[in-house]
Amino acid sequence: MLVTLAIRNLAVVEAVDVHFYSGFHVLTGETGAGKSIIIDALGLLAGGRGSADLIRYDCDKAEIEGLFELGQGHPVWDALVRMGIEGNHDEHLVIRREITATGKSTSRINGQLVNLTMLREVGELLVNIHGQHEHQNLLKPDRHLHLLDTYGEHIIGSIKQQYKEKYSAFAKVEKELRELQSSSQKAYQMLDLYRFQLEEISSAQLKLEEDEWLGEERVKLSSSEKMMDSVSGSYNILHGSSGLSSISSAISGLKDVTGFDEKGLKPILDQLQTAFFQLEDVTFQLRDYRENIEFNPERLEEIEQRLDIILTLKRKYGDSIEQILSYYENIKQESDLLEHKDERLEELQKQRDGMLASLLQSAHELSEARRQCSADLAEQVEGELKDLQMGRTSLQVKLDLLEDPRGYDVAGHKVRLTKQGIDNVEFMISPNPGEPLRPLGKIASGGELSRIMLALKSIFARHDRIPVLIFDEVDTGVSGRAAQSIAEKLFKLSDSCQVFSITHLPQVACMADHQYLIEKNITNGRTMTRVESLSEQGRVEELARMLGGVEITEKTLHHAQEMLKLAEARKAVR
Structure with missing residues (x-):
């Protein structure tokens, strides 16, 4: 609570x-x-x-x-x-x-x-x-079906859940079947397009990140002459008489005088020797790099053509090779489906027919379960209404099939299948003996609706x-x-x-x-x-106000006290 x-x-x-x-x-x-x-x-x-x-x-x-x-x-x-x-x-x-x-x-x-x-x-x-x-x-009659199902949950619940699962699976298969059946001409047009696209992408034999490393190689090849000039020039400067030879001479000169001031000159000599060894290593690396610089116009042309092919495919099928290959896999599946469309149609038709038979059986069971609960609900509502001073009211939970001439055959009736089953439910009442049952909305007054709702709430x-x-x-x-x-x-x-x-x-x-x-x-x-x-006295005063309005008199106070006493007596014999 x-x-x-x-x-x-x-x-x-x-x-x-x-x-x-x-x-x-x-x-x-x-x-x-x-x-x-x-x-x-x-x-x-x-x-x-x-x-x-x-x-x-x-x-x-x-x-x-x-x-x-x-x-x-x-x-x-x-x-x-x-x-x-x-x-x-x-x-x-x-x-x-x-x-x-x-x-x-x-x-x-x-x-x-x-x-x-x-x-x-x-x-x-x-x-x-x-x-x-x-x-x-x-x-609203569409609410009546929900009320009936809520009341009969212990009987209807599991059957309805099975039906809804079967209906969902059936609807999915039927949708795919309709789409295949209605797309014949367009399917053949798409098949021709897919075949062309598959051939174009397949013949390119793309590799992931190929465009990236080809681009790097193209930059090197297109700049090989300039790279050779720069690298050779740097090597010659370092390797020539003005480079390492000069530094070597400087080291020899410092060695001759370091003994006179070892504390001051020794750190300088060490730094210069370290710089010499580093420059010597750089010089050898530049020599090796120069020897590996490639002049290959044919390879550069081949790369340019390959990158043009990849760029053309990107414009058509995706912003990257990964997207192109993903598109390829998707249309390959679509193409396979279209190639075997007739076989798929036959397979889906058999699957649909098998599912339909099971679905219709569940729909019939759900309808029978509702029919079983509808009479019981009507009887219980009438019992509650009797307590609410509507004892002469007759109520019927009218259960009709959703008939459709183009629908499916269930127990000899052509019906329409919905997510909720094949039933239409409407509460019918007759407020007075001798009057025919009519829809709730056409007969019930506000006070009657209040009591009918309270009766339902009491049951639920x-x-x-x-x-x-x-x-x-x-x-x-x-x-x-x-x-x-x-x-x-x-x-x-x-x-x-x-x-x-x-x-x-x-x-x-x-x-x-x-x-x-x-x-x-x-x-x-x-x-x-x-x-x-x-408090008790407060209730007396409030009841008196409800009885008499603004003016609270001794009579209204007495009346309020009497009402509380009578209420306590009724409650005692609940």
């Missing part, structure tokens, strides 16, 4: 620290007081999209932190291990998120940085937020292990006995998870285990929202 929630500088909230408990919680307060900000904060912790617009005016960043208390076997721990998040995965989980004024978002789980995708994956295992947009989603809560369930004004459009039924259903739902609800209805608020007042105040010219955990 969610134990604590800390919010800093989010919208009109400056600083709020709220502690929560197990059971059913309600958030109440005047319209516009900031109740939805608490839900927004939890949404951000669960990986919702954030923006700089959420930051309180004149602040650098918004901060949200939540502490969750979970059992050791909760699926979130396995998810953290897969993500490489270290720590003692035993009981407590801390999620922290910061959003800066520049729009940058930073998220941490147990102190370790995570990206938004990882945060969202963890959030989906911790928090389920039901807002008004889900009412509208419930009207028994199947998943999401610890925190949040309802943002799920009681919109209902009153009287229906409101009381929703309150009792939310309270009962809190047996299996921690439930939060934003509500304006006293019937719902009085059934809560814990009630929080959200109110807006102005301090030093700034608007601030605060959250107060209400």
